[in-house]
Amino acid sequence: MDTTSTMSPDTSGPAPLALVNVTLEYPDGGGTTTALDRVSLSVRAGQLVSLVGPSGSGKSSLLAAAATLVRPTRGQVIIDGTDTGALPARALTALRRSKVGIIFQQPNLLPSLTAEEQLIIGDHLRGKPVQAARKKAAELLDVVGLAASAAKLPHQLSGGQRQRVNIARALMGNPRLLLVDEPTAALDHDRSASIIRLLRQVTCEFNVATVMVTHDTEFVPLTDAVATMRDGALTAPVLTSA
Numbered sequence: 001m002d003t004t005s006t007m008s009p010d011t012s013g014p015a016p017l018a019l020v021n022v023t024l025e026y027p028d029g030g031g032t033t034t035a036l037d038r039v040s041l042s043v044r045a046g047q048l049v050s051l052v053g054p055s056g057s058g059k060s061s062l063l064a065a066a067a068t069l070v071r072p073t074r075g076q077v078i079i080d081g082t083d084t085g086a087l088p089a090r091a092l093t094a095l096r097r098s099k100v101g102i103i104f105q106q107p108n109l110l111p112s113l114t115a116e117e118q119l120i121i122g123d124h125l126r127g128k129p130v131q132a133a134r135k136k137a138a139e140l141l142d143v144v145g146l147a148a149s150a151a152k153l154p155h156q157l158s159g160g161q162r163q164r165v166n167i168a169r170a171l172m173g174n175p176r177l178l179l180v181d182e183p184t185a186a187l188d189h190d191r192s193a194s195i196i197r198l199l200r201q202v203t204c205e206f207n208v209a210t211v212m213v214t215h216d217t218e219f220v221p222l223t224d225a226v227a228t229m230r231d232g233a234l235t236a237p238v239l240t241s242a
Helices: 059-066 089-099 115-125 130-143 159-171 189-205 217-222
Strands: 017-028 031-043 048-052 074-079 100-103 177-181 209-213 225-230
Touching: 017 059, 031 059, 031 209, 048 059, 048 189, 048 217, 059 177, 059 209, 089 100, 100 159, 115 130, 115 159, 130 159, 159 189, 177 189, 189 209, 189 217
Parallel strands: 048 209, 048 225, 100 177, 177 209
Antiparallel strands: 017 031, 017 074
8 A cells, every 4th residue: 555645754854955045057158047046945855846847947957956966156055964065076976876866857778788787787886795786676676666577678668667767776876865857758647647656655665855857747746845947946845735
């Protein structure tokens, strides 16, 4: 039985993600373009927040800043209590590997690796023993409903199954934060709904904070809260009826 809808966000300890007055500007000819305009957002462990807004509103820029892939012009990006602005590049990379899981719109699975191997290779790059990684990969594939497909190659999986591998792969590093970019963009209605429910499940089960960019507003009620971006500015998250 799915009990995730009754779970409450974990308010103990620091929030896995806190953006404080984050502004991101890019040079544009003789002036600047503001991609993010004083954005503040806090997401607790066990909370799934959906982020909506028109194309070009700043959603992807927010994910990039939250993932520490770009440094903001001003403001703070705080991951699990650590102010990332004070970290040198190598420490920032280490924090990202240990604290942040990124789920891209396209799974980008390696064509020659099985579903299980897609997960194991990430832990191998983190320096983890292969046997431990293999055990964990099997557990995560079971969580996402793919235990019977561990030995299949990407071309043998459906689009929804490939996205499930993508989700499991993002969980291999025991992240505190999941950042999800349009996970249902290439899926039909039923598979889209199952992927959002799965994200809700793993958010609670693994006690992570999840921010999901989505264009499918139909599925917003399946998340805990929704925030809207427009012209680089972010509204405060509003609780949904889920």
